Amino acid sequence: xxxxxxxxxxxxxxxxxxxxxxxxxxxxxxxxxxxxxxxxxxxxxxxxxxxxxxxxxxxxxxxxxxxxxxxxxxxxxxxxxxxxxxxxxxxxxxxxxxxxxxxxxxxxxxxxxxxxxxxxxxxxxxxxxxxxxxxxxxxxxxxxxxxxxxxxxxxxxxxxxxxxxxxxxxxxxxxxxxxxxxxxxxxxxxxxxxxxxxxxxxxxxxxxxxxxxxxxxxxxxxxxxxxxxxxxxxxxxxxxxxxxxxxxxxxxxxxxxxxxxxxxxxxxxxxxxxxxxxxxxxxxxxxxxxxxxxxxxxxxxxxxxxxxxxxxxxxxxxxxxxxxxxxxxxxxxxxxxxxxxxxxxxxxxxxxxxxxxxxxxxxxxxxxxxxxxxxxxxxxxxxxxxxxxxxxxxxxxxxxxxxxxxxxxxxxxxxxxxxxxxxxxxxxxxxxxxxxxxxxxxxxxxxxxxxxxxxxxxxxxxxxxxxxxxxxxxxxxxxxxxxxxxxxxxxxxxxxxxxxxxxxxxxxxxxxxxxxxxxxxxxxxxxxxxxxxxxxxxxxxxxxxxxxxxxx
Amino acid sequence: xxxxxxxxxxxxxxxxxxxxxxxxxxxxxxxxxxxxxxxxxxxxxxxxxxxxxxxxxxxxxxxxxxxxxxxxxxxxxxxxxxxxxxxxxxxxxxxxxxxxxxxxxxxxxxxxxxxxxxxxxxxxxxxxxxxxxxxxxxxxxxxxxxxxxxxxxxxxxxxxxxxxxxxxxxxxxxxxxxxxxxxxxxxxxxxxxxxxxxxxxxxxxxxxxxxxxxxxxxxxxxxxxxxxxxxxxxxxxxxxxxxxxxxxxxxxxxxxxxxxxxxxxxxxxxxxxxxxxxxxxxxxxxxxxxxxxxxxxxxxxxxxxxxxxxxxxxxxxxxxxxxxxxxxxxxxxxxxxxxxxxxxxxxxxxxxxxxxxxxxxxxxxxxxxxxxxxxxxxxxxxxxxxxxxxxxxxxxxxxxxxxxxxxxxxxxxxxxxxxxxx
Numbered sequence: 024x025x026x027x028x029x030x031x032x033x034x035x036x037x038x039x040x041x042x043x044x045x046x047x048x049x050x051x052x053x054x055x056x057x058x059x060x061x062x063x064x065x066x067x068x069x070x071x072x073x074x075x076x077x078x079x080x081x082x083x084x085x086x087x088x089x090x091x092x093x094x095x096x097x098x099x100x101x102x103x104x105x106x107x108x109x110x111x112x113x114x115x116x117x118x119x120x121x122x123x124x125x126x127x128x129x130x131x132x133x134x135x136x137x138x139x140x141x142x143x144x145x146x147x148x149x150x151x152x153x154x155x156x157x158x159x160x161x162x163x164x165x166x167x168x169x170x171x172x173x174x175x176x177x178x179x180x181x182x183x184x185x186x187x188x189x190x191x192x193x194x195x196x197x198x199x200x201x202x203x204x205x206x207x208x209x210x211x212x213x214x215x216x217x218x219x220x221x222x223x224x225x226x227x228x229x230x231x232x233x234x235x236x237x238x239x240x241x242x243x244x245x246x247x248x249x250x251x252x253x254x255x256x257x258x259x260x261x262x263x264x265x266x267x268x269x270x271x272x273x274x275x276x277x278x279x280x281x282x283x284x285x286x287x288x289x290x291x292x293x294x295x296x297x298x299x300x301x302x303x304x305x306x307x308x309x310x311x312x313x314x315x316x317x318x319x320x321x322x323x324x325x326x327x328x329x330x331x332x333x334x335x336x337x338x339x340x341x342x343x344x345x346x347x348x349x350x351x352x353x354x355x356x357x358x359x360x361x362x363x364x365x366x367x368x369x370x371x372x373x374x375x376x377x378x379x380x381x382x383x384x385x386x387x388x389x390x391x392x393x394x395x396x397x398x399x400x401x402x403x404x405x406x407x408x409x410x411x412x413x414x415x416x417x418x419x420x421x422x423x424x425x426x427x428x429x430x431x432x433x434x435x436x437x438x439x440x441x442x443x444x445x446x447x448x449x450x451x452x453x454x455x456x457x458x459x460x461x462x463x464x465x466x467x468x469x470x471x472x473x474x475x476x477x478x479x480x481x482x483x484x485x486x487x488x489x490x491x492x493x494x495x496x497x498x499x500x501x502x503x504x505x506x507x508x509x510x511x512x513x514x515x516x517x518x519x520x521x522x523x524x525x526x527x528x529x530x531x532x533x534x535x536x537x538x539x540x541x542x543x544x545x546x547x548x549x550x551x552x553x554x555x556x557x558x559x560x561x562x563x564x565x566x567x568x569x570x571x572x573x574x575x
Numbered sequence: 576x577x578x579x580x581x582x583x584x585x586x587x588x589x590x591x592x593x594x595x596x597x598x599x600x601x602x603x604x605x606x607x608x609x610x611x612x613x614x615x616x617x618x619x620x621x622x623x624x625x626x627x628x629x630x631x632x633x634x635x636x637x638x639x640x641x642x643x644x645x646x647x648x649x650x651x652x653x654x655x656x657x658x659x660x661x662x663x664x665x666x667x668x669x670x671x672x673x674x675x676x677x678x679x680x681x682x683x684x685x686x687x688x689x690x691x692x693x694x695x696x697x698x699x700x701x702x703x704x705x706x707x708x709x710x711x712x713x714x715x716x717x718x719x720x721x722x723x724x725x726x727x728x729x730x731x732x733x734x735x736x737x738x739x740x741x742x743x744x745x746x747x748x749x750x751x752x753x754x755x756x757x758x759x760x761x762x763x764x765x766x767x768x769x770x771x772x773x774x775x776x777x778x779x780x781x782x783x784x785x786x787x788x789x790x791x792x793x794x795x796x797x798x799x800x801x802x803x804x805x806x807x808x809x810x811x812x813x814x815x816x817x818x819x820x821x822x823x824x825x826x827x828x829x830x831x832x833x834x835x836x837x838x839x840x841x842x843x844x845x846x847x848x849x850x851x852x853x854x855x856x857x858x859x860x861x862x863x864x865x866x867x868x869x870x871x872x873x874x875x876x877x878x879x880x881x882x883x884x885x886x887x888x889x890x891x892x893x894x895x896x897x898x899x900x901x902x903x904x905x906x907x908x909x910x911x912x913x914x915x916x917x918x919x920x921x922x923x924x925x926x927x928x929x930x931x932x933x934x935x936x937x938x939x940x941x942x943x944x945x946x947x948x949x950x951x952x953x954x955x956x957x958x959x960x961x962x963x964x965x966x967x968x969x970x971x972x973x974x975x976x977x978x979x980x981x982x983x984x985x986x987x988x989x990x991x992x993x994x995x996x997x
Binding site: 087088089090092115116117119121132134135136137138139140141142144145146148149196197200203213216217220221222223226228230309312313314316403404405427428430431432575 | 665668669706708709715716724727728729730732733734736737740741744745759760762763766767769770771774777778779781782785786788789791792793795796799854855857866867868871872876930931932933
């Protein structure tokens, strides 16, 4: 995307931060304070590093030519690909991905600086040592005693590292490096170590060449487009098929790109990338490591992993089967393995693999808001959290900004006399105007989730008191929306155009690594295809911002 | 969006301002290094604290009456200064707020944290070390620190093994690199630098700045290879690569040791180790109690906060152990011990973590060559709400810096905190 007027982006984002609150006459102090707790009433995750929502920016223009540093995952996957699928390539703590908006894809913040070159050098050297010791025979297909073999090695290995053929001058430079060494092994070691430190390896290039059909614009080269597509959809370098398409000129139209995108979306690799998106979007990424004090000890590591797997599977299934946000929020089926089915007390599923299961009436809430991953992550260590669940809805589905609590407010809720249920404790917010001005926007939504405890389990009562899951979504364009239960929240969101727009924004940010654009053309493009999630992905790929850059 | 202006670095700043001291170092004749060998050791703990439990009630400028929370600091008493009640003026009143080390809140521009400013300042004074600024620690899954440079958050090296590799970089006995290795690395650097230039030429100004950072990072490496980093006569034996750790806080203990060794080899004069992160810091340490999350469980979950108290006590023990290691090592120039030459500061991202405020606490030890005013029975200073930026400036002063321009809030307090200095 690259289309943002990026010099003004943050300023604009900051200015817009206040608008909803001011427009609503809220006294949400601390608006400009930056990150704080997800849950002012008991503490949560400190939400730092840009944990909030996205603010729309103007992206009607094409962005400039740019470089995009590989993420840590992409670096790892790229190395495995360079070594022809060998997973035993040494690991290393080399690149660090700043977490922005819940994702690790930010194109602006990811840089190489300070000691990073040293880290990269020592890592590249260790990989080169490994490769020469373990794999030289496989990496070199020619006769090592033949002088031409050195150049051949540089070309073959270099093309995998750079994700495109090397120009002659680069081959010359690396061949010269090779020739400085006495033995073939030492030469190969020097070439490998250097290539893995090369900016042509650690950055993806989006530079392009002048487009004769669009004066003033660069069209990305076929190899750049292949990388763009592949890293965006699979976090991996282009596979052989994509490289062949690039080489043979079959990536020249938006239909070509869409065709390849459809193909990649069907691969297991894309499921990993789509899962990374849904975990970042719903902020469930750290579910496996969050502290949880389940008195029943049922929330095992296996259950947590299965919870994430359920959400991954539903999202991936919907992308592939042509589902949309509506289905994500209201699907009458889900994906369970034995562990999670037992945890949900549904039974009927065996094995570790996930199977599609229709949700029996009167059990789990339908859709992703009823998933254990979402309910357990957006909760406290020992109880549910109406604040966090309401905040999730506001920020991640409606793209509204929720400020952190102001300073010097004790977020520990007291224990009001007679309070038995979580709801009763949180209703304390409603009696304190200083809290309620903001918390009404979150807690009253979160109350609708109260049939699910902090571990994602269904409950009819808490402490002997029947659950009251009524609530409301205040300050909506149509006024206050009455709620009762998760299904009411899901059903309201499922029909909301705002949610569709919000998803486009998050997907667009995830795809481009730049602050989300509310691109009407992507929405329109998607709407023409039934507003499916896949149509949003394809809309992003068809947009000129994907294939073009402003000429420098 | 709740973050500082991520494009600050693109505004009104040339790449030189972003670059490390090497950038300027290479352009000036190295001045005579100051006779003093002062070192700055920042130990940064996230998640504020419970300030009520921290305050050593009954203490004075000539005596510390430790609270239960910081009583394990007892062995350091004669070299300990505890500073209470410093105000962050709204810049460090929430988890991971940027002000603790920069003096600037989210609205500020071009944040630079104190250890970076000191590293730059030393460079400008002609102090040349192989690594101008060593920042370590944090949490692998949450690499968001409160170290800043040019408005961008910096990422510490998380893995102790990677830190080891970076600090010692294949050096053999005496800290020297085999000539063949240097030659190969130089060849690689030459090629990579040419490629960076090639790519840079295809980009616009803003995108080029990304590569400027990369190019500068390469310059650092090259400078190091060429032997430009002074060793001040230090002969040190690179230790074995660290093992153990396995959870963020234990890894950070290993980082403390690595930083001490880097000081002893005079590879750096400025090191910072971050313990934990404001989120997702799982703690599983027997002395602390049941495993849990530092922020969610210890700060906001427990009542009473027994595990937080135990964790703080454990952290005190690490602080003391580190000081002891510094005390056991003669300084590279043979003038006292490393401890005598090092100003150790224990800082945090915020004041009270429970209610979220900027009522900050600091602990100082060591000396930086006699800078720190101590008392045989320990010193406690109630700063009475003085600006915390002042103690950050004191750190600069202790390291021999006199020009504080460019650090912190230009409209805030601009003088060091006088009670700290001898």
